[in-house]
Amino acid sequence: MTAPFYVQGAWFVGAALFIFGLKGMSSPASARRGIVIAGYGMLLAIAATFLIPGLQNIGLIALALVIGGGGAWISAQKVKMTDMPQMVAIYNGMGGGAAAAIAAVEFAKGDMHGLVATTLATLGALIGAVSFTGSCVAWAKLQGVLKKAYRLPAQNAVNVLLALISVGLGLAVIALAPQQPELVIAFFIVALVLGLIVTLPIGGADMPVVISLFNAFTGLAVGFEGYVLGNPALIIAGIVVGAAGTLLTQLMAKAMNRPISNILFTPLVASGPGE
C-alpha cells in the first residue's frame, strides 16, 4: 500500500510544522504558539492518512482514535497541575507501547523486507517496550502507587544480564526472521521486564530525568518504526525528538548536578525514595 502524493505531501507539511512548533517551544515568547502549530501538524497528518486508497479497518481505526485520543484528552484536562509530570510519563509510555505494537504487527505479518528493516524494527520494538514499562513505573512512583524504591541484590548485574538477554533474543529474531512466534513473544516479554527492572530502583526525585530519557527512547523507537513503514514523517519526528530528548536529558541531569549514569546505574540508598 503506497500513499498517493497528496497524502505524502500532507505528511511532509506535518513534519515541517512539528519542527517549526518545537522551535517555537524552545523560547518563552513563542512557546504557546509552538504547541498549537505542532498540533495542526498532527491533525493534518492524521486526517491525510484516512485518504489513503484501500485502507482497511477504517471503523476500527476511528474507534481506536476516539477511545485512546478522547480518553487521554479528557483525563489530561482534569488532572491537577502538580500531577503533570506523571501524565507526561504515562503518555510517553503509551507512545513507546504503540511503537512496539507496530513492530509486533509487522512481525506477525512476517513480510518485512531486508536485514536493515528487520533490524530497525527489532531495535525499535526493544526501545519502545522498555520505554513503555519504564514509563508506567515512573507514573506509578510519581502518582504514589509505588511508594518505595525496590532494589534487587546485585541490581546492576541483573540489569546488564537482562539487557544482554533481550539483545540476544533480538539478534535471534533478526537472524531467524520471519515466522518464529515463540521467539518474538519471548523477546517482547524480556524487553518489557527489562523496562520494569531498570526503573524500579530509581527514586522519585530522579524521575523527571528518567522520564526525559524514556521520552528520547520513544522518539528513537518511533523513528525506527517509521523506516520500517517507509514513512519519512515518522522518521523525522521520531529522530528529532530522540536527539532533542537525549540532549534535554543531559541538561536536566546537569541542572540537578548529577551525571545521568549515576541516576541510572548506581541508585544507592541515599538517592532512593525521593520524597
Add this chain to the structure above:
Amino acid sequence: MDGLLALYIFMLAAFTGYEIIAKVPVILHTPLMSGSNFIHGVVVVGAMLVLGMAETPLQQAIGFFAVALGAANAAGGYVVTERMLAMFKKKENGQ
C-alpha cells in the same frame, strides 16, 4: 525506502533536534519534554497504517491497541503541554 537516503534523513533530523534544544532556558525544560512527547505522538499515523493493512484478527487486535495508545500519546501530550505553557505565560505577564 532507500537505506542510504533514510540514513541522511536520520542524520539531518538528529542535528535539527540537537540544535533546537541547544540553547534553551532551564525554565522551559519540562514543557519542552512534554512538547517533544506530543510530537512523537505522530506514531499514531504509523499505527493507523499497520491497522489499515491488518489481515488476521491478531494483527487487528495489536493494531487497534497501537492506534489507541498512539492517539492517547498525541492527545494527552497536547493537552498537558498546552496547559503547562498557558500557566507559564500567565506567570510571565504577572511579573
